Amino acid sequence: xxxxxxxxxxxxxxxxxxxxxxxxxxxILLFFVVRSYAAQIxxxxxxxxxxxxxxxxxxxxxxxxxxxxxxxxxxSFSMLGTDSDDRIFYAIYxxxxxxxxxxxxxxxxxxxxxxxxxxxxxxxxxxxxxxxxTRMLIGADLRTQLTVSVAQTQDSLSGTLNRISRNVAIFxxxxxxxxxxxxxxxxxxxxxxxxxxxxxVARRGPQDLRPVVSPVPSEMVxxxxxxxxxxxxxxxxxxxxxxxxxxxAHRVRxxxxxxxxHAEATLQRVDREENRQAMRAMIRAIDESSRAAGQLLDHAxxxxxxxxxxxxxxxxxxxxxxxxxxxxxxxxxxDVDLQVDAPVAVPITGxxxxxxxxxxxxxxxxxxxxxxxxxxxxxxxxSPSPRVxxxxxGPGFPETEIAGLSDRFARGSNADGIIGSGLGLTIAQDVAAxxxxxxxxxxxxxxxxxxxxxx
Amino acid sequence: MRYIFVLIAAxxxxxxxxxxxxxxxxxxxxxxxxxxxxxxxTDTRFFAxxxxxxxxxxxxxxxxYLVTGSADLYDVxxxxxxxxxxxxxxxxxxxxxxxxxxxxxAVEGTDHPTxxxxxxxxxxxxxxxxxxxxNRAAFDRVPLPASxxxxxxxxxxxxxxxxxxxxxxxxxxxxxxxLFATQDARASETYWRLTEVMGALDxxxxxxxxxxxxxxxxxKIAVAYNVxxxxxxxxxxxxxxxxxxxxxxxxxxxxxxxxxSRDTDQPDLGRAFIHHLTDLQSDPVRAATFPLPALDQSGQxxxxxxxxxxxxxxxLKRRTFLQEWESAxxx
Ligand SMILES: Nc1ncnc2c1ncn2[C@@H]1O[C@H](COP(=O)(O)OP(=O)(O)O)[C@@H](O)[C@H]1O
Numbered sequence: 001x002x003x004x005x006x007x008x009x010x011x012x013x014x015x016x017x018x019x020x021x022x023x024x025x026x027x028i029l030l031f032f033v034v035r036s037y038a039a040q041i042x043x044x045x046x047x048x049x050x051x052x053x054x055x056x057x058x059x060x061x062x063x064x065x066x067x068x069x070x071x072x073x074x075x076s077f078s079m080l081g082t083d084s085d086d087r088i089f090y091a092i093y094x095x096x097x098x099x100x101x102x103x104x105x106x107x108x109x110x111x112x113x114x115x116x117x118x119x120x121x122x123x124x125x126x127x128x129x130x131x132x133x134t135r136m137l138i139g140a141d142l143r144t145q146l147t148v149s150v151a152q153t154q155d156s157l158s159g160t161l162n163r164i165s166r167n168v169a170i171f172x173x174x175x176x177x178x179x180x181x182x183x184x185x186x187x188x189x190x191x192x193x194x195x196x197x198x199x200x201v202a203r204r205g206p207q208d209l210r211p212v213v214s215p216v217p218s219e220m221v222x223x224x225x226x227x228x229x230x231x232x233x234x235x236x237x238x239x240x241x242x243x244x245x246x247x248x249a250h251r252v253r254x255x256x257x258x259x260x261x262h263a264e265a266t267l268q269r270v271d272r273e274e275n276r277q278a279m280r281a282m283i284r285a286i287d288e289s290s291r292a293a294g295q296l297l298d299h300a301x302x303x304x305x306x307x308x309x310x311x312x313x314x315x316x317x318x319x320x321x322x323x324x325x326x327x328x329x330x331x332x333x334x335d336v337d338l339q340v341d342a343p344v345a346v347p348i349t350g351x352x353x354x355x356x357x358x359x360x361x362x363x364x365x366x367x368x369x370x371x372x373x374x375x376x377x378x379x380x381x382x383s384p385s386p387r388v389x390x391x392x393x394g395p396g397f398p399e400t401e402i403a404g405l406s407d408r409f410a411r412g413s414n415a416d417g418i419i420g421s422g423l424g425l426t427i428a429q430d431v432a433a434x435x436x437x438x439x440x441x442x443x444x445x446x447x448x449x450x451x452x453x454x455x
Numbered sequence: 456m457r458y459i460f461v462l463i464a465a466x467x468x469x470x471x472x473x474x475x476x477x478x479x480x481x482x483x484x485x486x487x488x489x490x491x492x493x494x495x496x497t498d499t500r501f502f503a504x505x506x507x508x509x510x511x512x513x514x515x516x517x518x519x520y521l522v523t524g525s526a527d528l529y530d531v532x533x534x535x536x537x538x539x540x541x542x543x544x545x546x547x548x549x550x551x552x553x554x555x556x557x558x559x560x561a562v563e564g565t566d567h568p569t570x571x572x573x574x575x576x577x578x579x580x581x582x583x584x585x586x587x588x589x590n591r592a593a594f595d596r597v598p599l600p601a602s603x604x605x606x607x608x609x610x611x612x613x614x615x616x617x618x619x620x621x622x623x624x625x626x627x628x629x630x631x632x633x634l635f636a637t638q639d640a641r642a643s644e645t646y647w648r649l650t651e652v653m654g655a656l657d658x659x660x661x662x663x664x665x666x667x668x669x670x671x672x673x674x675k676i677a678v679a680y681n682v683x684x685x686x687x688x689x690x691x692x693x694x695x696x697x698x699x700x701x702x703x704x705x706x707x708x709x710x711x712x713x714x715x716s717r718d719t720d721q722p723d724l725g726r727a728f729i730h731h732l733t734d735l736q737s738d739p740v741r742a743a744t745f746p747l748p749a750l751d752q753s754g755q756x757x758x759x760x761x762x763x764x765x766x767x768x769x770x771l772k773r774r775t776f777l778q779e780w781e782s783a784x785x786x
Contacts, residue, residue, distance in 0.1 A: 070771045074641055078763030085574040087555045088762045092771065100770040124557055 011194075015187045023179035027172040031165075038164040042157050043129070050131035050150050051116035053080055057092065057148045063139030068094055068146065082156035089123055093147040108132035108149055126153050193217050197224065209235035242300045249297040256290040284419075292421035298357055299408075299423050299430075306434035309351045316346040316355075317380050320388060323360055324378060327367065335372045338363070342380035348455055350435050358431035359388055361424040362451050366392035368418050369449065385437070387454035396443035396450075405441060428453060474531065476521050483510045483517035490517045491724055494532055495543040496525040496631070497711065498665060501689070501747045502543075509731045516724065524662060525549060525630030532558070537718035540725045543711065545683070546630030548637075550577055550712045551764040559714035562726045567733050570755045571710065578729055579710035579760060580736035582751035585635045586684035587700040588668065593620070593677030594698075602704040603645045606678070610652050617656050622667045622676040625660035626780055632661075635681045635707055637767040637776060638758055642705045647783060653680065654784040672696055681707070685748050708756040711747070 053076050060072035070092055080088050091101035106121035108130050116133040132149035193216055200214065211228035260283060267279040324338045331338045366376045370392035379389040397405060398412050405412055406429040409422035428451075429439040437455040444450045478499045495502060499520055506518050521539075523531060525546035532542055536558050544550050551573065553559060559576035571579040587606060589599060593616055600606040610617050624632020639646035659676055661667040664683040670676045672693040679687075687699045713732055715725035733750075736742050742749030758764070766772060 068771075069775055070769075071775050072766070072769070072772065074763050074766050076763075077766050078761055081761040081763070087557070087574070088765070089555075092769075100772075 012187045012191050015190060016183050019183035019186065020180050023176050023183065027176040027179075030175070031168050031172045034168045035161070035165050038168070039161055042160050042164075046129055046152065046154070046157055047116075047118045047131060049079055050118065050129060050152060051133070053077070053090075053150045054116050054131045054133045054148050057090070057150070058133055058135045058146065061135065061137060061146050061148075063137050063142055063144075066139060066142055068099065068137065068144070070100070070146075070148075080150070080152055082152075084155035084159050086153045086155050087126070088153075089128065089151040091149050093149075095145050096147075099146075105149055105151060106130060120154075121151075123151060128153050129157075193220060201227075209238070242304055245300045246297055249293040249300070253290050253293045253297070256286055256293065260286045260290070288419050288421075291419060292423075295361075295421050295423040295427065299427055302354055302357065302427055302430050302434070305351060305354055306430060309434060310353070311349045312352060314348050314350055314352055314355070316348050316386055316388065317342040317344070319352065319355060320359065320378055320380050323356060323363065327360070327363055330367060331376070334367060334370075336367060336370055337375045338378060339375055340378045340380070342378075343382065346380055346382050346386050348386050350455070351431075354431045354434065358428040359390075359453060361428050362388075362390045362453060365424055365451070366390050366394070366449065368420065369394040369414070385455050387437075387452055389450065389452045391444055391448055391450045393448045396448050397441055399443065402441050406439060425451075474523075476523055478520075478522040480520045481517060482506045482520060484514070485517060487517035488515040489721055489724055490519055491541065491721070491728060492519045492521070492539045493541040493543060493728075494521050494523070494528060494539040495541075496523060496528050496545055497543055497747070498522065498686070501685075504745045505732065505735060505747065508735065509728060524628065526628060526633075529553065529630060532716070536716050537720070539716050540719040540721060541713060541715060541728055543713040544630070545583070545709055545711045546634050547579075547709060547712060547758055547760065548634050548764040548768055549630050550714065551760060551762075552768055554714055555762065555765065558717050560717045560719065560722055560725065562715060562729045565730060565733050567737065568752070570759065571750055573760045577712050577714045577760065578733050579712045580732050580750055581685075581711040581748050582756055583683055583685045583709050583711060583748050584701050585639075585681045585707040585709065586687060587702055588671055588679040588682045588684075588687045589698050589700065590671050590674055590677045590696055591698055592674060592696070593617070599698060599700060601700065602702050603643075603649050604704060606680070606702075607645070607649050607652050610656060610678070614656055617677055619657045619659065620675070620677040621653050621656055621658040621680065622661055622670060622678065622682075623653060623658055623680040623784075624667075625662060627777060628660075628662050631664075631683070631709065632681065633767070633773075634709065634758070636780065638707050639681070640776070642707070642757075645704065647779075649680070650780065650783040651786075654786045658784060660784070668693075668697070683709075689746055706757055708751075709758060710750070710756060710760070712760070 056076040056079075057070060057072040060076075061068060061070045063069075077088060077090075080086070089102045089105055091103070091105040092099045102123075105123060106119075108117055108119050108121075109132075116131045118129065118131050120127060120129055122128065128151040130149055130151040132147060134145055134147045137144050137146050196214075197212065197216060197220065200212065204210075209231045211231060212224050216224050263279060263283045263286060267276060267283065270276050270279055320342060321340055324340050327338060363376065363378065370376055371394055374393040376393075377389070377391045379391075381387055381389070395414055398414055401410075401412050404410050406425040407422075408426050410426075411420060411422040415422075425439070425441070432439045432453055432455075435455055437453070440452040440454065442450045442452070480499050480503075482503070493502075493506075499522055502520065506520060510516060510518060525544050526549070528542070528544055529546070529549040529552075532539055532553065542550070542553065542558075554573055554577040559574075561575045562578070563575055565572070565575070565578065567578055587600065587603075594609075597609070597613075600609045610621070624635065626633040626636045636646070659670070661670075661679075664686040667676070667679045667682050668687050668690055671679050671682075671687075672690065674696075684699050684701060687697060690697070713729060715722060715729055719725050735745070736747070736750045737752065739749045739752065767776060
């Protein structure tokens, strides 16, 4: 069983959050920068008009008969008209003495020389923008300083600013939404190769330890490289241990066969009953060992072949009937009747050697556990899927142990005194799994074990 | 002793608020719950139908309509803004200055064109040209002047007919006269030449259009310059004697305007009146049934509601202008 992987966050979420967060910060920053810039420009616009107005008034000033006249043009004020109908105020001072205009207009410190200076102040309870400038007037016997200041409320300005703010906010939001879409796209594009690698590894068969060959992004190369080398090592050590088992089984079986023939020969020659008894026990032990070795070998072979199935088009009925014929002598020896019930043909694709091995093990078991003079039913059917059902009239599986019986080396409590290694069902199960099928153990309602090998 | 004291105090108070109104009329029930005080420079007969239509749907409201000259109106109102609810005047510049100085209350929700209002507080509601009105008798067998230039020629051609018989506004007294004069001067030099000719012919100076038209009808004067066309045309009784000429060289067109006093204690009634007035005067069909000309919907008139109106109200500018005017008209 694989252990549950501990999860710490998600790359996709982390990437998306970083991108979206960054975009949000950028959008907000953009909003404030553009707005303050726009405010500055709008203010400059108002200032320049106020300045022009002040200049036009100052320029109209003259000294006539020792008296100051300021015959300023109509345009001085008309240029101050705005969409929002801003109120205007002005004052003309001669040496700090109000000549004309609004009394109490806040003072601006005008730089002498004609350049206007500006400030924001409050007049009659509303905020106003003020411009002021000063000019030296020199008459025949008069030398005086004229100061003009013009003020305007800021309704139009704030209207403009609100409009700009609204537009910038809309643009910012649009920009943000676009980046969110892009972020999702970018994250899935970035995560894509990882997901592809995951599915390609997950889709592999349990024994498929080939290296990953499809191209991967450079960042994933170290991961894939170490994955490949891990799999190579695993493959190597698996192969080595299988080789070892096969070799070991083979090496045990051959001398065992020799020992058995010697023991058989000796049995013929021995007369005393107790010696014959001992001899028979010996032969039986040798049989058991050699059978176990054989099954070990089969198991190793199956484990190996499961990865490289030699798939062919087969007829399941043929295969089962062939097997029944071959097992016929053993069945006869035990007075057991093998009854094959099959349709004309059940075509399948699979590895013939493995399937034979698996079904032989199942039928073997039935022969082992069935009582003398009984019938073993072998049914081959096509629906719901191609399957072979083997049913005997023996004691059946011990109900409580069914779940574990197909584990390696697992033997039931009813197996005492019966030759076996606990690998028969394991082999059948592995073969079924390699073919994408299943092995189902159960007991028939009328008694007897019922094993279904399905595809 | 105490009684006498109280009496003197009461009399004193009476005198303090005593004001020579040109006209003063109460519309509606004197016992009404609410009384709207309208300060105006428009002759009562021009405004009475509008007030009547306003009161028609409001039985519990009365209107006190007070009339004075435009310049006087400005001073009276500025002195006690809380004494009046509505201010109506033809002197656009003075009205504008009052609005600019914050004396007007904003009235939202009118669909008045932007060029005919300022800050949602000053509303123009009629379009009235300044006209040359002549007594037909003086132009017997002579063509009528169609422009200021032709008027100058006509006056020069027959000085004996026109000496002492030309009337125009005394711009020192009349706010509207001052507005017309400054706008004329702004538009063309012709104004100064005409003024000089009028001055040379010993022009009569009037406070108001009404008096000028009266003298024109009676034949005391033969020509009235810059008289309100609407007032002259309204004198249907004198249609045979006088002819109203709209000068073809450049028009000087004034918009009568109204606002609600900032210090009014019944702002809602004031606003309702402005709504009524603007709605009425913007609808040429309905306005046609009233003596006051409607607001010309065709667009911006020659004198626009913008800050430049305050130019000639500047003390220095006014002093310079009046000097020039006096030296032209008083010779
Ligand atoms: N036909 C059967 N009837 C009853 N029990 C069976 C049958 N086949 C298998 N078993 C039980 O399942 C166990 C595991 O079977 P198997 O893996 O083939 O090993 P064995 O070599 O012991 O038969 C057996 O020990 C036995 O208890």
